[in-house]
Amino acid sequence: MSTLGRGLHGRVLEALGPAITAGEYPPGSVLRTDELAQRFDVSRSVMREAVRVLESMHLVESRRRVGVTVRPKAEWNVYDPQVIRWRLAGADRPQQLRSLTVLRSAIEPVAAGLAAKHATAEQCAELTECALGMVANSKGHRLEGYLLHDIAFHRVILNASGNEMFARLGDVVAEVLTGRTRHEVMFEDPDPAAVTLHVRLAEAIRAGDAGHAEALTREIAEGALQELDILAP
Known part of the structure; x- marks a missing residue:
């Protein structure tokens, strides 16, 4: 990924991550990646990369035909x-x-x-x-x-x-x-x-x-x- 791409997905992470951990998106909330891509003015590929990082932290999970869902706090990687x-x-x-x-x-x-x-x-x-x-x-x-x-x-x-x-x-x-x-x-x-x-x-x-x-x-x-x-x- 280019330096610009890393910067963009980092910007998305620094907005979404704290919002999730602060409870602005409660467990079970479905994140619409298309809507979020528009909100942050980034491409879908950048949004997908940000979601992959959040998945690696166990903050969210992606399910086909459901979307990206916020996981319960008990499942988060609290040591990350x-x-x-x-x-x-x-x-x-x-x-x-x-x-x-x-x-x-x-x-x-x-x-x-x-x-x-x-x-x-x-x-x-x-x-x-x-x-x-x-x-x-x-x-x-x-x-x-x-x-x-x-x-x-x-x-x-x-x-x-x-x-x-x-x-x-x-x-x-x-x-x-x-x-x-x-x-x-x-x-x-x-x-x-x-x-x-x-x-x-x-x-x-x-x-x-x-x-x-x-x-x-x-x-x-x-x-x-x-x-x-x-x-x-």
């Missing part, structure tokens, strides 16, 4: 990073953030414990670098810089766990952290206690202390939930 992004942009952001943070609190402590056992010297160095980057960007309203190091920090832990299933959750964690920042569900300057916990976690993993790494990660998750209670009740 784009679906997460769209839902975080909608009215159910607090619930979505809480669900994802609870998921992280169940998985990341285990991943951190495994990382303490399996992390390479290079991965330990990356963690230390990321933690120091978080410290350097934790004051002065430098949330974008902080975010980049925070995402990288958690990706390293998931990858260092040695578990490919955990590693694949890196994009999910990235979308949660990005969503909190973009939608201002974070303090203007990150909580100093949370920043310190990340530094201590990097040290625990480098020291091979699995139990301490797990405990510190749980503290980080609990702090994130408390922050949500304040900023997104």
Whole structure:
């Protein structure tokens, strides 16, 4: 597909996806692709490509003689990073953030414990670098810089766990952290206690202390939930 084609179907996706996840098209709604192609001023082929992407996310399904139907929320691929992004942009952001943070609190402590056992010297160095980057960007309203190091920090832990299933959750964690920042569900300057916990976690993993790494990660998750209670009740 040409660059123009990708741009067009991307524009359609960025309109339809959030509309579906926000409930503007309730489950069971039939999307008339011809009408939508006219509405967005795109060709039928562009519209079909957009529908294929939505199908891959399990947001819709195409049936002969029925058309494109919105699927129930229970069937959506809620781990798809784009679906997460769209839902975080909608009215159910607090619930979505809480669900994802609870998921992280169940998985990341285990991943951190495994990382303490399996992390390479290079991965330990990356963690230390990321933690120091978080410290350097934790004051002065430098949330974008902080975010980049925070995402990288958690990706390293998931990858260092040695578990490919955990590693694949890196994009999910990235979308949660990005969503909190973009939608201002974070303090203007990150909580100093949370920043310190990340530094201590990097040290625990480098020291091979699995139990301490797990405990510190749980503290980080609990702090994130408390922050949500304040900023997104």
